[in-house]
Amino acid sequence: MNMTRREMLKLSVAASAAAAVGIPLTAETLTPVKNSGEIDVDRWVKGVCRFCGTGCGVYIGVKANKVVAMKGNPEAKTNFGYLCVKGSMIHKFMYHPDRLTTPLIRNQNGKLEPATWDKALDLIAKKFKDYQTRFGKNSVAYYGSGQCTTEESYTFNKLWKGGFGSNYVEGNPRLCMASAVAGYLSSIGSDEPAGTYADFESTKCLFITGSNTSEAHPILFRRIWERKRKDPSLKIIVCEPRKTKTSDIADLWLPIDPGTDLAVFHSIAYEIIKNGWHDKAYIEKLARITDGEKTFTLDEYTKHLSQFDADAVAKMTRCPAKSIRQAAEWFAKSGATMSIWCMGLNQRSRGVWANNLIHNLHLITGNFGKPGADSFSLTGQPNACGGVRETGSLSHLLPGCRLVANPAARAQVEKAWNIKDGTIDPKPGPDTVEMFAALGAENDTSKPIKAIFICTTNPAQSMPNLPKYLPNMQAGFLVVADIFPTRTTQFADVVLPAAFLYEKGGVYGCSERRSQLTEKAVNPPGQAKPDIWIAAQIAKRMGHSKLIPWNGDDSMKANELAWTDYIKVTKDTEKTLWGATYKRLKESKEGIQWPCPSENHPGTYKRYVRGMDPVFDMPGYKEKIPANASQYFYVDAKGEGKANIFMRAYAGAAETPNAEYPFFLTTGRVVEQWHTGTMTNRVPEIARAHPNAYLEIHPTDASKLGLKQGDMVEVTSRRGKNTLPVRIVEVALPGVLFIPMHDQKKERMVNFICNDAVDGASKEPEYKIAAVKITRIGGPMDVAEQYNISDVNEKFVF
Amino acid sequence: MLITSSVIEVNDGGFAETERYLAGLPNVEVRGISEDKRRILLIIETEDGEVLEKISAEIGKCPGVFSLLHHSFHFDEDE
Ligand code: SF4
Numbered sequence: 001m002n003m004t005r006r007e008m009l010k011l012s013v014a015a016s017a018a019a020a021v022g023i024p025l026t027a028e029t030l031t032p033v034k035n036s037g038e039i040d041v042d043r044w045v046k047g048v049c050r051f052c053g054t055g056c057g058v059y060i061g062v063k064a065n066k067v068v069a070m071k072g073n074p075e076a077k078t079n080f081g082y083l084c085v086k087g088s089m090i091h092k093f094m095y096h097p098d099r100l101t102t103p104l105i106r107n108q109n110g111k112l113e114p115a116t117w118d119k120a121l122d123l124i125a126k127k128f129k130d131y132q133t134r135f136g137k138n139s140v141a142y143y144g145s146g147q148c149t150t151e152e153s154y155t156f157n158k159l160w161k162g163g164f165g166s167n168y169v170e171g172n173p174r175l176c177m178a179s180a181v182a183g184y185l186s187s188i189g190s191d192e193p194a195g196t197y198a199d200f201e202s203t204k205c206l207f208i209t210g211s212n213t214s215e216a217h218p219i220l221f222r223r224i225w226e227r228k229r230k231d232p233s234l235k236i237i238v239c240e241p242r243k244t245k246t247s248d249i250a251d252l253w254l255p256i257d258p259g260t261d262l263a264v265f266h267s268i269a270y271e272i273i274k275n276g277w278h279d280k281a282y283i284e285k286l287a288r289i290t291d292g293e294k295t296f297t298l299d300e301y302t303k304h305l306s307q308f309d310a311d312a313v314a315k316m317t318r319c320p321a322k323s324i325r326q327a328a329e330w331f332a333k334s335g336a337t338m339s340i341w342c343m344g345l346n347q348r349s350r351g352v353w354a355n356n357l358i359h360n361l362h363l364i365t366g367n368f369g370k371p372g373a374d375s376f377s378l379t380g381q382p383n384a385c386g387g388v389r390e391t392g393s394l395s396h397l398l399p400g401c402r403l404v405a406n407p408a409a410r411a412q413v414e415k416a417w418n419i420k421d422g423t424i425d426p427k428p429g430p431d432t433v434e435m436f437a438a439l440g441a442e443n444d445t446s447k448p449i450k451a452i453f454i455c456t457t458n459p460a461q462s463m464p465n466l467p468k469y470l471p472n473m474q475a476g477f478l479v480v481a482d483i484f485p486t487r488t489t490q491f492a493d494v495v496l497p498a499a500f501l502y503e504k505g506g507v508y509g510c511s512e513r514r515s516q517l518t519e520k521a522v523n524p525p526g527q528a529k530p531d532i533w534i535a536a537q538i539a540k541r542m543g544h545s546k547l548i549p550w551n552g553d554d555s556m557k558a559n560e561l562a563w564t565d566y567i568k569v570t571k572d573t574e575k576t577l578w579g580a581t582y583k584r585l586k587e588s589k590e591g592i593q594w595p596c597p598s599e600n601h602p603g604t605y606k607r608y609v610r611g612m613d614p615v616f617d618m619p620g621y622k623e624k625i626p627a628n629a630s631q632y633f634y635v636d637a638k639g640e641g642k643a644n645i646f647m648r649a650y651a652g653a654a655e656t657p658n659a660e661y662p663f664f665l666t667t668g669r670v671v672e673q674w675h676t677g678t679m680t681n682r683v684p685e686i687a688r689a690h691p692n693a694y695l696e697i698h699p700t701d702a703s704k705l706g707l708k709q710g711d712m713v714e715v716t717s718r719r720g721k722n723t724l725p726v727r728i729v730e731v732a733l734p735g736v737l738f739i740p741m742h743d744q745k746k747e748r749m750v751n752f753i754c755n756d757a758v759d760g761a762s763k764e765p766e767y768k769i770a771a772v773k774i775t776r777i778g779g780p781m782d783v784a785e786q787y788n789i790s791d792v793n794e795k796f797v798f
Numbered sequence: 799m800l801i802t803s804s805v806i807e808v809n810d811g812g813f814a815e816t817e818r819y820l821a822g823l824p825n826v827e828v829r830g831i832s833e834d835k836r837r838i839l840l841i842i843e844t845e846d847g848e849v850l851e852k853i854s855a856e857i858g859k860c861p862g863v864f865s866l867l868h869h870s871f872h873f874d875e876d877e
Binding site: 013226230 | 801802
């Protein structure tokens with residue numbers, strides 16, 4: 001059967017609706033998605049979805065060297081063949097006429113004009129060398145992405161830290177996952193979850209907080225929904241300020257004012273201990289109660305928690321005391337509880353504490369290290385875990401998530417990279433917010449960073465508090481590699497046309513420690529090139545071809561060399577992928593979950609459990625694990641095999657409503673669009689389904705302000721404003737507003753409003769909470785523009 | 799052309815009747831059924847919003863139908 005355009009559209013509409021409302025598609029509808037024989041293609045190439053951190057396995061349909069169709073991989077352990085609307089429509093934007101196909105250099109008149117690769121790369125190398133000579137090695141920074149492949153991030157990281165001796169390496173996971181990283185490191189001792197998605201099938205109680213899973217991770221939501229349907233005894237608790245589709249399947253919704261959830265988590269812990277539902281033996285054997293310096297007894301911890309009595313917390317948070325007590329009982333007594341969370345906890349000025357408090361609940365109830373029991377952070381991007389966290393492509397990290405400040409870790413990496421002792425700078429570089437604050441013009445002595453290489457990300461739209469950082473991007477020397485013109489290319493001095501994932505191949509590592517390989521399916525359009533080639537060419541021009549020898553034209557060969565280098569460097573860490581050779585990843589239909597220390601190891605379902613986790617038998621670890629320990633936190637910095645129950649204080653948001661700014665504003669995704677919309681908004685069906693941002697407001701607030709459906713309002717924070725239509729719906733609590741984050745139109749870019757206050761430990765900004773005011777400026781207006789930046793020389797007037 | 803995804807909530811024991819009823823309606827395709835047979839996912843293809851309204855009213859007449867909710871609308875002008 002040749003699928004008509006109309007049928008494809010209907011299929012995608014059905015798939016989107018099915019994912020959103022949690023109804024499985026009928027066999028006839030699924031057939032074109034799951035059965036390779038039905039769609040007219042020359043071949044199907046194995047790969048991974050380009051979008052969210054779920055890591056759905058796909059097959060890419062190729063006809064006449066063009067990608068013409070997508071279908072889910074039924075053998076993939078992440079999605080079992082299902083795809084959401086975004087994943088099933090990737091091929092629809094790959095050939096959009098706006099694709100960048102030639103390098104561009106900004107001329108004397110401020111216009112971007114086409115150039116050859118040699119000219120563009122020579123200019124970049126010359127400028128970078130010049131800045132490094134005049135202003136020092138740290139005057140040139142790298143800003144990458146959780147959407148680059150692992151091989152690309154690893155290559156740029158190696159070039160900067162091992163080649164330039166500079167830790168001025170950051171990536172957009174700082175803006176989404178850094179609090180989860182710091183939470184795992186401080187509570188458990190090692191980044192990333194102990195368990196996997198498979199725990200969804202055995203959990204008895206699922207605690208979802210800070211995640212609108214139904215829209216941000218629709219295929220995981222489908223999996224959860226199916227589990228609930230098969231076993232209605234599964235208790236689902238959802239804690240968030242908006243009653244979204246995710247809450248529809250919940251047995252219990254814990255409404256909260258933004259930023260007050262820390263009190264609710266403490267209160268749940270208090271109820272658990274007060275009622276004797278905690279696991280005393282687990283706490284004694286495998287946990288210590290600490291504030292990060294001193295240790296405390298359980299009695300002292302209970303006393304600390306007693307200030308969070310449910311009745312008192314109900315007043316602070318708007319979460320009913322009865323619901324807190326019920327949640328505590330289900331969490332502790334279910335037999336196996338799993339928590340999942342995402343940006344609602346991470347993008348906060350107390351994101352690390354929020355993460356710690358979730359881990360606390362698991363540690364005090366022993367809900368760890370057994371099937372269905374885990375504290376599991378969901379990732380927003382497809383390769384934030386594999387590409388950035390695991391390769392250590394942040395300013396304080398080295399491959400294997402080791403710290404640059406640790407002399408032993410630096411020595412290990414220097415040895416593996418075969419570079420001189422002392423090459424790696426012991427001082428961590430700046431975090432993302434600091435980096436963009438320090439970027440500026442050559443003659444600006446207050447700005448030490450003069451140039452930045454931005455790869456596969458769009459900070460001129462995605463940074464919070466944009467009015468503060470846009471002038472810096474305009475002033476500094478910006479090199480931007482991307483597939484489409486974006487808000488960031490509007491500031492670029494050099495734009496490099498990048499190959500799309502399916503035009504170059506590479507590995508992505510998703511939320512559940514699973515690395516999956518995408519094969520190159522087709523050639524890139526025009527002169528577009530893989531980012532790994534771009535990195536290697538810059539390395540070559542700057543005298544580092546020995547460090548980055550994979551500078552040939554064959555992207556899969558370069559990928560393999562980079563990957564093999566990477567797994568060698570991380571071989572002896574608990575994140576080892578030594579057994580996940582490129583050959584094996586190519587052959588595998590489901591990828592491999594680390595730790596995987598040898599080629600005959602199947603990959604790991606559960607960490608820290610003897611018999612499941614191969615690290616128990618790895619040299620360097622096994623010597624310190626007692627022979628009789630069935631569960632052991634071998635990553636404990638104190639060497640006692642324990643995790644930390646953190647005695648944290650309470651702190652609300654950095655900014656809360658007052659008389660002038662009386663509303664909370666929060667932001668997030670909608671199911672159809674993704675991030676800054678530069679890809680998804682170029683799919684007509686998606687753009688039509690979600691053409692513009694809007695302000696979601698509760699009917700009570702709307703009526704107080706005399707607002708009618710569709711009225712235009714100005715939403716203003718202390719930093720900036722948006723002008724957009726209102727959507728009056730009973731989703732968020734009264735007093736809480738929501739704007740989706742995907743619109744590229746300046747007037748509706750929510751990051752003009754968002755707060756750049758950061759978490760003190762993770763340095764992740766508080767996107768999720770701002771105080772704002774609303775002013776009605778008129779009646780309904782048609783703003784369904786489906787706006788994209790098509791002209792590379794269109795100016796960004798801000 | 800308007801393509802709409804919609805969800806029907808079915809009354810207790812009303813699934814078979816609703817399924818039969820829907821089969822008799824033009825431009826209505828059943829694309830998903832919840833395992834407990836309490837919800838049906840439809841795709842409705844119509845010329846415009848007015849026709850959609852008429853079809854929606856028709857669906858509402860079926861005794862097995864508890865409610866009809868539209869999920870998304872796609873305007874497709876280029877085929
Ligand atoms: S759920 Fe995420 S990974 Fe899966 S198809 Fe959708 S966007 Fe892609």
